[in-house]
Amino acid sequence: MSNSATERNEANPSTGRVRVESYFMSVDGYGAGPDQSLEHPLGIGGEEMTEWVTATRSWRAMHGMDGGSTGVDDSFARRGTENLGAWIIGRNMFGPIRGPWPDDKWKGWWGDNPPYHVPVYVLTHHERPPLEMEGDTTFYFVTEGIQAALAMAREAADGKDVRIGGGAETIRQFLRARLIDEMHIAITPTILGSGEPLFAELDLRRSGYEVVQFEASDKALHVVIKRTEE
């Protein structure tokens, strides 16, 4: 199987990895609940999955607050922000609007100073000029698919890692193409019942993925899977 990301990694070990971090999943396998909207960015019930991370010291510090938990949840919250040179996110993670952009008013969920501070490539079928925000975050809208987005993100990242943000369908596209090097999932004490299934019909075993880390708090089971076969 041809895999330019892998070849590049082998040729130049200093090239960054492609990572998924802090991806929430319910016990019944959903990355988001049903009916995602402005009020429910993670779908009905989805917010229950965020409790482990919003309680951590690292997350609170990132959002200008003191205190918070240390320990395994905090370690994973922190590592998700380390050594990142660019992000790629799906259209649904950028906002609740579907179809063509009605205007340029929607600038993401995160206000004027989004918590990325690096270039963010947004997968979309609808062109839109780049959107420069405060704090070194610029949103670029990519209409040519995941391979094109990854090429741009790698170039911008300049040797650092590229983080694939979500949602589920974006991650599934990258997993199917075997472009994810490492993925951290946080399984939370939640039953969502329906929504966006993360792993359905992917066959990650055949794609060479293995569990390399497995560690829980009382709020989340942290699992890291890694592509160990080329």
Added chain:
Amino acid sequence: MSNSATERNEANPSTGRVRVESYFMSVDGYGAGPDQSLEHPLGIGGEEMTEWVTATRSWRAMHGMDGGSTGVDDSFARRGTENLGAWIIGRNMFGPIRGPWPDDKWKGWWGDNPPYHVPVYVLTHHERPPLEMEGDTTFYFVTEGIQAALAMAREAADGKDVRIGGGAETIRQFLRARLIDEMHIAITPTILGSGEPLFAELDLRRSGYEVVQFEASDKALHVVIKRTEE
């Protein structure tokens, strides 16, 4: 929704519960891997999911061995055997033979003295006379479906609980009918890739199930879900 099991519980709180215990699941949501067979009762890769339980003191004692781990894995291994008056298992959990019984030679995976010691109702489309084993285990073959099997098991259990053993499809049938009161799942550090998905298209949230326990060792995350709505 009419639900005779629930009505009976309300009318008579001493009636046993319907429980799933120690049901293995991979991180990617499979209760068994692909290609189940005599050599691979849990499908390819499925045996990796048993490590947490075979290391416990309770499991080892049940199989005539000394030693073993204590702690959370052992607690869950032990509670799975407590207060049981009958079991219901699917045809695939009883053996690798599919279709009509060629003869009466196959007597389960477990030898002359199976680890049940109570009546076991085997769901099948093909009639077969009851099979009396050593140690008070008798296998009854039920061709009339899950409701009939549950009625027989409840009667035999005489106030104790009925355990639904598996495989995935058997548990899914009982969950769809809202007949499971409580279910313990052990999520293990395994990627199976394909096989028998446990939760796909069930909508357990709509059925009133919630997570009531969430506790991990380094070998398994133990999750208990319970039907809290009637």
